Amino acid sequence: MQLLSAKKTAVPERSCERNHSLLRRTFSQNSLRLPTNAQIRSSIYTDRLWVEAGEFDREKHLLTIQVRESYVGESFVLLTDEFVRSLQLLCADFTRIVELGAGVGWLGHWLGKYGIRMLTSIDNKTWPDFPQSRYLDIVQQMDSLEYLRLHPEVDLFILAWPQEDDLASRIWQALRPGQHLLYIGEEKGGCTADNIFFELILGHEVEHNGTRNMRESFLSFDDFHDQPHLYQKA
């Protein structure tokens, strides 16, 4: 399934869902803390847990789809208090951190709120569903590969939900030995990155302070399969 069509579901959007507290708390610059996993799970389905629980509530299912429709106009990563706190631990070991293909910039915004200083967030601002006015000020308009070429000093790049084109592969190929890539996306055959990327990163996943927490705390929207992975270029 393609990334753009994956999020297009013909469900009528009502204003109350567009204004749902999860969305308000996550996408407001004045908000101080992200919703917790428990708060998110109490409102919407994540990770197909309703299958395990043997529970299916149609209203909750519809709300999940509607909230996600609005959410992906701002961020593809489901941002939670636990996940960003796990990144505090991970990022403490890196001094020069940059997000590539950052989209609107909310991940960088929240990392900053939780005390993680990134050098910048880069996006070429071509994603059709993000109006230009939506990008946060921290997002610098630039091509990811161009940024990478000019900045050998960066020790950790973050790349979340890259499209299924060759950008993720080219980013990996352009990394210098020793540099790390925190990839948040689906596995091979999913709706992020191309197949070559998954061949290139084979054998390069590394464990670090925080990576276990990061995996355990990460939530995906129901029916999506993104996960965070840390890779290091040899």
Ligand SMILES: C[S@@+](CC[C@H](N)C(=O)[O-])C[C@H]1O[C@@H](n2cnc3c(N)ncnc32)[C@H](O)[C@@H]1O
């Ligand atoms: C599916 S969106 C994901 C955005 C964000 N990472 C998130 O998780 O919400 C892919 C993003 O990559 C950006 N992009 C695509 N090609 C790029 C390039 N060559 N350099 C910088 N940004 C790029 C698009 O503008 C878009 O914002």
